[in-house]
Amino acid sequence: MTLSSRIFFSKTITLLKPRFLFYPFSTHHHKHDAVIHRFRFSVNQHSLLRDLNSVKDRPLAAFGLFRWAEKQSGFHGGYIFMRSVYRFMEKAIDAKIDGVVLDVLVTGAVRGGGGNNLEVSVKLLDLLLWVFTKKSVLEKCLRIFYKMIHNGLLPDVENCNRILRLLRDRNMMNGTKEFYSVMVVCGVRPTIVTYNTMLDSFCKQGEVEQAMELLYMMPKLGCDPNDVSYNILVNAWSRKRDFVRAKELIEEMLKLGLKVSAYTYNPLVCGYCEKGMFGKVDDLGVEMSDSRALPTVSTYNAVMDGLCKSGRVIDATGFLDIMESKNLKPDLVSYNTLIDGYSKLGHLREAFSLxxxxxxxxLVPNVVTYNTLIDGFCRLGDLDDARRMKDYMIRHGPHPDVFTFTILVWGFYKMGNLSMAKELFDEMQHRGLQPDCFAYRTRRVGELKFGDPSAEAFGMQEEIEAKGFPLDLITYNVVINGLCKLGNLDEADKLVQEMLYNGIVPDHVTYTSIIHGHLMAELLEEARDLFDKMKEKGISPSVVTYTVLIHSHAVGGMLNHAIAYLNEMENKDVLPNVITYNALINGFCKEGKMDEAYNFFRGMEKKGISANKYTYTILINENCNLWHWQHWQEALRLYREMLDREIEPDSCTHSALLKHLRKDYKSQAVKLLENVISGSE
DNA sequence: TTGAAGATGA
Structure with a gap:
């Protein structure tokens, strides 16, 4: 917003004039003059607005009033009546006379012969444009914009930027580029905001390289990139999980003396957290306090979410106190994140305590809070309480939404209660909620996975299709994956044929499911063939694809194959994750190659990928298998290390550790062990 | 921050 327009909208308009008799405007409307003449106005804002209301159904009268306001604004130096005029514009749009207003303003400006009048007309056109940008009515904005420039009138660059943002938000890259060229050619001088919006558009389209080109071109275009420009690109690389490039840009910012802030670091923190790279998160924390880019509540929320997603909910909860100690107030999102963490683990008591x-x-729980708890009930199979909670929401608010119902529908499907699932789906619609693609997919997957592929389910497919939600890739993937997990490779293959027939191209998830299915059926050669076929088709394998291959080959003692896959993925910049490393460590342990296993263990930590309870259990198990004093010591050391790092062992870890003890001693032994370890600190 | 879904340990 420019300074002047800020003045327009912050000033309260109290200027009063005695009375004002309205006179019509240009001559070609004179046959309606009689209508307009009947309006008299006292000149203060309240009556003006009242009068605008009263003429809402009479476009021409309203228009006359508008002309009057226009003259007033010109007369009083341009800002006195802007707020009224703004309200008028809104009313004109409601009354669908904005087209007339536009025409007259443009012709008025053109005929008016320049000067003050022209300036006022352009201001008013900008105001009209502003109203439409605020309402996000892109089509109208473009119409006004093009009409203006065709008549040689230049819209305000702020409005152009707003239109660019609308185009960006609709992912219309070509439209954005075209609009940008037109505005520049017509003489609107781009600002840093224009360029930053363009950068963001490129990034949102995944064209980050193009954005980089623009970034480095900006100085030549007469506009040096600022911190926001860099933040946009750091964000983009972080989203692409290219942390190296993100970090390079941050270093560049520091070198250039640009301001780094939580906005710069948060996306990177999010990325690292999502990948479970908490070592890197710690490093970033240090770097942030060094460069005075202090973490915000969002930063901590991202870390907490990452920890929850890797099962470290207790660690995550600890951040509530850490935040308080730094004078940051945990917000609803912080609590919702933790509640979700506990709900997903089935620890509803902790969830409710939070x-x-x-x-x-x-803080006031919102619909997300309730949905999360309902999801917790569903995961425990407690559908009664889940439904009761939904009914409570209906009585006391917050009102259930499409998420609420989708969670419940899925919960009932999982329990095999197809009729309740359907009932709740119908209830959602009866309550006026419009199911989205998630809801429809849930219904389809539920029927395909848990129901009979009967005629009724078939009818449902068509019904959903008629609503504009065709069977899509994700639905096929979900069902194909389910079949592969059950070992039903023939049925899975049939579905692949069907999706091809329907013109849906299998992606890396489809292939990974089928490859995994073959691997589990010990059809390694077929799995490798499928892997080659997938690459031939130009589908890039993901970290999951490589991980399932590495796992099966490593477990089968084919360590060379496993290593070859690891090298291949690293060459293709597909980053291995903790599961990939666990698969390798597991394979090398099984072959008795402990040195190599430990090398991978150290290597992953060096890359910032933290070991989890599986990693430790694999190593503990192998050390115990060796059944030798030194190895037993090592197993204990590992166990202690994982406790120190607050990685919670589970029953698997314990039985690995105590595998050579007799069963009756085991539970006692665990307690003893905890004592020994904590006592020796 | 919430809904369907591809992977790991005894």
Whole structure:
């Protein structure tokens, strides 16, 4: 917003004039003059607005009033009546006379012969444009924009930027580029905001390289990139999980003396957290405090979410206190994140205790909070309580949404209660909620996975299709994956044929499912063939594809193959994750090659990928298998290390550790062990 | 921050 327009909208308009008799405007409307003449106005804002209301159904009268306001604004130096005029524009749009207003303003400006009048007309056109950008009515904005420039009138660059943002948000890259060229050719001088919007458009389209080109071209275009420009690109590389390039840009920012902030670091923190690279997150934390880019509540929320997603909910909860100690107030998102963490683990008691805590802190649970808890009930198979909670929401609010119902529908499908699933789906619609693609997919997957592929389900498919949601790739993937997991490779193959027939191209997820299915059926050669076929078709294998291949080959003792896959993925910049490393460590342990296993263990940590309970269990198990004093010591050391790092062992870890003890001693032994370890600190 | 879904340990 320019300074002047800020003045327009912040000033309260109190200027009063005695009375004002309205006179019509240009001559070609004179046959309606009689209508317009009947309007008299006292000149203060309230009556003006009242009058605008009263003429809403009479476009021409309203238009006359508008002309009057226009003259007033010109007369009083341009800002006195802007707020009224703004309200008028909104009303004109409601009354669908904005087209007339546009025409007259443009012709008025053109005929008016320049000067003050022209300036006012352009201001008013900009105001009209502003109203439409605020309403996100792109089509109208473009119409006004093009009409203006065709008549030699230049819209305000701020409005152009707003239109660019609308184009960006609709992913219309070509439209964005075209609009940018037109505005520049017509003489609108781009600002840093224009360029930053363009950068963001490129990034949102995945064309980050193009954005980089623009970034480095900006100085030549007479506009040096600022911190926001860099933040956009750091964000883009982080989203692409190319952390190296993201970091390079941050270093460049520091070198250039640009301001780094939480906005710069948060996307990177999010990326590392999502990948479970908590070592890197720690490093970033240090770097942030060094460069005075202090973490915000969002930063901590991202870390907490990452920890929850890797099962470290207790660590995540610890951040509530850490935040408080730094004078940051955990917000509803913080609590929702933790509640979700506990709900997903089935620890509803903790989830509800947090629910109580957030209320004590005067935060108000929202629909997400409730949905998360309902999901927790569903995961435990407690559909009664899940449904009761939904009914509570209907009575007391917040009102259930499409998420609420989708969660419940899926919950009932998983319990095999198809009729309740359908009932809730119908209830959602009866309550006026419009199912989205998630909801429809859930219904389809539910029927395909848990129901009979009967005629009724078939009818449902057509019904959904008629609503504009055709069977899509994700639905096929979900079902194909389910079949592969059950070992039903023939049925899975049939579905692949069917999706091809329907013109849907299998992607890396489809292939990974089928490859995995073959691997589990010990059809390694076929799996390798499928892998080659997938690459021939130009489908890039993902980290999951490589991981399932590495796992099966490593477990089968084919360590050379496993290593070859690891090298291949690293050459293709597909980053291995903790599961990939676990598969390798597991394979090398099984072959008794402990040195190599430990090398991978150290290597992953060096890359910032933290070991998890599986990693430790594999190593502990192998050390215990060796059944030798030194190895037993090593197993204990590992166990202690994982406790130190607050990685919670589970029953698997314990039985690995105590595999040589008799069963009756085991539970006692675990307690003893905890004592020994904590006592020796 | 919530809904369907591809992978790991005894």
């Amino acid at each position: 629910f109580g805590k957030l209320i004590k802190k005067n």
